[in-house]
Amino acid sequence: MGKTIHVKVFKYNPAIDREPGFQNYLVPFEKGMSAMDALDYIYQNLDGSVAYYDHAGCSLGICARCTGKINGKAGLLCQTAVEGDVTLEPVNASKVVRDLVMRRGETRE
Amino acid sequence: MAGADFTLDGKSLNELGREGDTNDSMEKVFNDIVTQGYYLNNQKLVEQYVRSAPFLLKDLMDWGLEIKLSDQRMIFTSGTHIMDVLLKKARSAGVDLMQDVMLLDLVTGDGAVVGALGLDVHTGEFIEFSAKAIVIATGGWHKAFWPNTGMRDLSGEGIAMAHRAGAAVGNMEFITFCCNIMLEPPMWRGSLAPYMLSLICGGNLSNKNGDNVLAGYDPFIVKTGTGTEWNKSFISHATMKEVRAGRGFANGGVHYSRGDAPWDYMKMVASFIFPGWKYKAMDLSEWGRMLEENLPIEVGPAVEYFEGGIIVDERFQTGVEGLFAAGECALGAFGSNRVFSAITEMLVQGRDAGEHAASHALKRPGQAPALKVPGTLRERAELPLNRKDGVAPAPLRRRVQETAHERLGPIRNREELESFIAFLEDVKSKDLPNMCVALKDRIYNKEWIDALEMGNMVHLLETSARSALARTESRGVHFREDHPCTDNDHWLKESVVEFSGGSFQVGARPVTITSMSPPSGAVPYLDMMKRMMEAHSDTGGKH
Ligand SMILES: Cc1cc2nc3c(=O)[nH]c(=O)nc-3n(C[C@H](O)[C@H](O)[C@H](O)COP(=O)(O)OP(=O)(O)OC[C@H]3O[C@@H](n4cnc5c(N)ncnc54)[C@H](O)[C@@H]3O)c2cc1C
Numbered sequence: 061m062g063k064t065i066h067v068k069v070f071k072y073n074p075a076i077d078r079e080p081g082f083q084n085y086l087v088p089f090e091k092g093m094s095a096m097d098a099l100d101y102i103y104q105n106l107d108g109s110v111a112y113y114d115h116a117g118c119s120l121g122i123c124a125r126c127t128g129k130i131n132g133k134a135g136l137l138c139q140t141a142v143e144g145d146v147t148l149e150p151v152n153a154s155k156v157v158r159d160l161v162m163r164r165g166e167t168r169e
Numbered sequence: 170m171a172g173a174d175f176t177l178d179g180k181s182l183n184e185l186g187r188e189g190d191t192n193d194s195m196e197k198v199f200n201d202i203v204t205q206g207y208y209l210n211n212q213k214l215v216e217q218y219v220r221s222a223p224f225l226l227k228d229l230m231d232w233g234l235e236i237k238l239s240d241q242r243m244i245f246t247s248g249t250h251i252m253d254v255l256l257k258k259a260r261s262a263g264v265d266l267m268q269d270v271m272l273l274d275l276v277t278g279d280g281a282v283v284g285a286l287g288l289d290v291h292t293g294e295f296i297e298f299s300a301k302a303i304v305i306a307t308g309g310w311h312k313a314f315w316p317n318t319g320m321r322d323l324s325g326e327g328i329a330m331a332h333r334a335g336a337a338v339g340n341m342e343f344i345t346f347c348c349n350i351m352l353e354p355p356m357w358r359g360s361l362a363p364y365m366l367s368l369i370c371g372g373n374l375s376n377k378n379g380d381n382v383l384a385g386y387d388p389f390i391v392k393t394g395t396g397t398e399w400n401k402s403f404i405s406h407a408t409m410k411e412v413r414a415g416r417g418f419a420n421g422g423v424h425y426s427r428g429d430a431p432w433d434y435m436k437m438v439a440s441f442i443f444p445g446w447k448y449k450a451m452d453l454s455e456w457g458r459m460l461e462e463n464l465p466i467e468v469g470p471a472v473e474y475f476e477g478g479i480i481v482d483e484r485f486q487t488g489v490e491g492l493f494a495a496g497e498c499a500l501g502a503f504g505s506n507r508v509f510s511a512i513t514e515m516l517v518q519g520r521d522a523g524e525h526a527a528s529h530a531l532k533r534p535g536q537a538p539a540l541k542v543p544g545t546l547r548e549r550a551e552l553p554l555n556r557k558d559g560v561a562p563a564p565l566r567r568r569v570q571e572t573a574h575e576r577l578g579p580i581r582n583r584e585e586l587e588s589f590i591a592f593l594e595d596v597k598s599k600d601l602p603n604m605c606v607a608l609k610d611r612i613y614n615k616e617w618i619d620a621l622e623m624g625n626m627v628h629l630l631e632t633s634a635r636s637a638l639a640r641t642e643s644r645g646v647h648f649r650e651d652h653p654c655t656d657n658d659h660w661l662k663e664s665v666v667e668f669s670g671g672s673f674q675v676g677a678r679p680v681t682i683t684s685m686s687p688p689s690g691a692v693p694y695l696d697m698m699k700r701m702m703e704a705h706s707d708t709g710g711k712h
Binding site for chain 1 (some may be wrong): 269359567610
């Protein structure tokens with residue numbers, strides 16, 4: 061088996077959960093992968109419940125809808141390279157719809 | 170919307186204050202669009218395109234459009250800028266806009282459209298819209314393929330729902346694959362950057378054996394097919410030939426490198442289209458280094474534009490009363506191959522469709538008809554939420570997308586199309602009725618969105634595959650290995666697919682001709698491509 065990385069994802073549904081938590085996933089590493097590539101792998105292979113904004117995104121750094129914090133630093137999930145273990149959070153946990161998806165018009169800190 | 174050029178005739182462009190080309194004319198543009206489409210165009214819609222384009226550009230400029238550069242027939246700006254200009258205008262005109270709302274199905278009554286059911290994907294709540302007229306403008310269905318050029322939302326619901334409501338669709342087999350799309354690394358997969366750079370600067374495409382992919386083709390085809398927007402159909406075809414012969418690389422593409430193109434020139438062009446090697450938020454500086462050192466990157470064709478779509482008349486009305494369609498979702502002006510701008514198409518059609526829809530609505534007095542959304546529509550939408558176990562939508566989606574890319578690419582044959590249709594039949598009978606999402610609550614439920622889109626994607630893939638199977642010739646962006654000639658005697662007609670009683674009827678109708686008579690005879694595909702390239706008028710530029 062090739063190299064794998066630990067991806068720690070913020071999980072929270074404000075309508076149900078008392079407080080946010082994190083979920084850990086083991087993801088195969090591919091050189092030149094983005095945080096969104098890691099999330100795509102998780103969503104397609106490990107956990108269909110994970111939420112991040114992609115249903116109307118461009119994944120090419122143009123629409124800027126997939127903002128998030130990658131190891132504590134704000135950026136676009138689709139254009140931030142992942143090089144090892146990584147933690148993914150929303151830019152502002154108090155404006156979360158679910159997991160990494162923020163309320164409309166509030167994708168900034 | 171991702172694109173950024175707007176085309177019109179050079180004379181009108183000159184009159185609008187850019188250089189353009191005073192020797193150009195609307196007739197020449199008409200000639201060029203029809204020959205680029207291999208005469209399969211609806212010539213009435215080509216006329217509408219050519220006539221309306223200058224007015225639309227003037228409107229955009231009046232509304233604040235900034236032009237970055239222009240050539241004889243084109244102005245170039247960014248797609249997001251065009252969107253900003255349009256949104257500002259729409260807001261100032263009092264248009265209500267909703268975001269992250271997905272239309273699921275149309276509601277009809279007495280043969281006319283009376284509204285639609287939508288879903289707010291953030292809350293998971295249904296929304297009912299009642300309407301006297303509806304314009305479908307949902308674009309293409311890129312999401313049915315992987316890789317694609319970046320569109321994650323375009324799954325063709327609009328075309329599929331119009332089809333279910335009784336509108337016919339046509340020319341669904343014609344799908345433009347943009348050439349030279351980045352296939353590696355994963356973060357850049359789907360990017361048009363090499364397509365743009367190679368169109369302006371050239372470069373080298375090589376296969377696994379190190380051979381030039383374009384060697385051996387007619388020099389005129391290579392020149393036109395690399396230096397103008399004919400590149401999409403020609404290079405995608407040539408690339409797929411290599412890949413299918415086992416001479417491609419790991420991601421199903423070939424290698425692009427700078428080749429003989431001078432580095433200083435390329436650097437200058439890049440500094441203009443990707444300032445600081447940044448393509449919006451994409452940091453391409455590593456690729457810049459690779460180009461300087463003449464190192465390759467893997468590129469290949471990926472789905473970019475759909476020539477076919479919902480059949481409309483010159484008023485952009487579909488076969489269903491009150492239902493209009495415009496832009497990429499409609500069967501438009503481009504026949505079997507698009508070289509001119511789709512953004513122009515979107516704008517000229519959108520404006521006219523809107524006007525006709527408005528006058529249709531005004532003719533129906535009183536309030537919009539009371540809407541009775543059949544309970545079954547909601548129940549059907551909720552099935553994947555309510556099922557206890559079954560097929561997970563996300564891996565199914567990826568399997569369908571990858572199979573579509575493989576089987577419905579620029580090169581097809583009977584055997585592969587038949588096996589693809591059998592695959593889709595299987596998905597329809599075994600997987601679609603059993604889709605089940607892991608998480609049962611409705612708030613931003615990605616799996617639920619995927620599940621709702623899947624049926625539409627499979628529906629359109631089937632219309633396309635069946636049309637491609639029926640069209641026993643090669644034309645434009647549709648090449649059949651087993652029928653390698655353009656057959657002007659039997660196939661100068663539009664394919665039509667109707668949907669009733671849950672099944673597809675594939676037929677055809679004559680091409681709409683106004684002034685340019687089509688050729689006759691059967692001509693080998695590349696010879697026909699050359700003839701269509703040679704028929705271009707004397708105006709320069711990329712179109
Ligand atoms: C990467 C790329 C680059 C391109 N570059 C160029 C270029 O340089 N020049 C050019 O002329 N053309 C270009 N094109 C093509 C051009 O952008 C499109 O043809 C054009 O944007 C189509 O316009 P449209 O309004 O018909 O559809 P779109 O612009 O695709 O818009 C459709 C809209 O409908 C929405 N929608 C879809 N389904 C639903 C639903 N069920 N409910 C609610 N909303 C829905 C979508 O979210 C989207 O906002 C490019 C295309 C791609 C993919």
